[in-house]
Amino acid sequence: MQGDSLPLVDEHATVVVAEADAVWRSLGETLDRSFSGARSARFAGLVGAADRVASGPRPLAEGSTFPGFRVVGALPGRELVLEGRHRFSVYSLVFRLDEAGPGRVRLRAETRAEFPGLAGGVYRALVIGTGGHVLLTRRLLGAVRRRCE
Template sequence: MEIASLPFVDEHVTVVAAEADDVWRALGEVVERSFSGSRAAGYARLVGSADRTASGPRPLAEGSAFPGFRVAAALPGQELVLEGRHRFSTYALVFRLDHAGPGRTMLRAETRAVFPGLAGGVYRRLVIGTGGHAGGLRRLLSAVRRRSEQTGPETGAPDSGSQQE
């Protein structure tokens, strides 16, 4: 899959009061926990995801998979690229970590996806149009921030919220 060719959906950003290595470790743990449960597996089966079970190397690395996603790239401390497809969409979720000052890391989550056909359009309205996708990503980023800051400096960096284009 050529991720850059997928249409941009949205981007969500938070600043974490921790170094990139701590954020990377927390990101892997939170993503794994969020997408590997029985609910995620059931949803992956329901929509016909290509990846329906956890497999591959751990901690997450290129070739790792869990329900709904496969790791396309993993550059520790920099970028985690997840891709997936099911009967209603082909999609990618790209997490980027950038230095945001001493002891601070900006964590961005960019979504790209295509929703082909009438069924894809309905699915997009249900998932993206209702705000469910955005809310889920904000919760995921908040969980990564909290987990990272437990091991990093306790400066209480505020969530910068989401930015949608």
């Protein structure tokens, strides 16, 4: 997959007190609710994202899309790989579910991206440099955890 070759931006994790199947369902539902709205579609259009609408199978599976992302890999209960691109960046977001003890799952979100050119550098400064990406990623992981617990 393309995302494997992109530079690592960061990784965040949370432990969820639930079985992997429940965390997987919650992850898909949370991503869909977080990124399938009109605000995400407007932002995707503004930056020229390749994927601008929610489409494809639900629950999320290979070929599903929502604004800014396309599912390029899905191993239910284990790994979900999203990729995207727009005028300022090429990126991947990989969610991994690892056993963390009986009835507990460590949910990790790994971001990889390239920000080509001057415009990409400015975009990186705005999204990564301000801490906005960290805040959104942690909020997303927390939403998955709360939905399960």
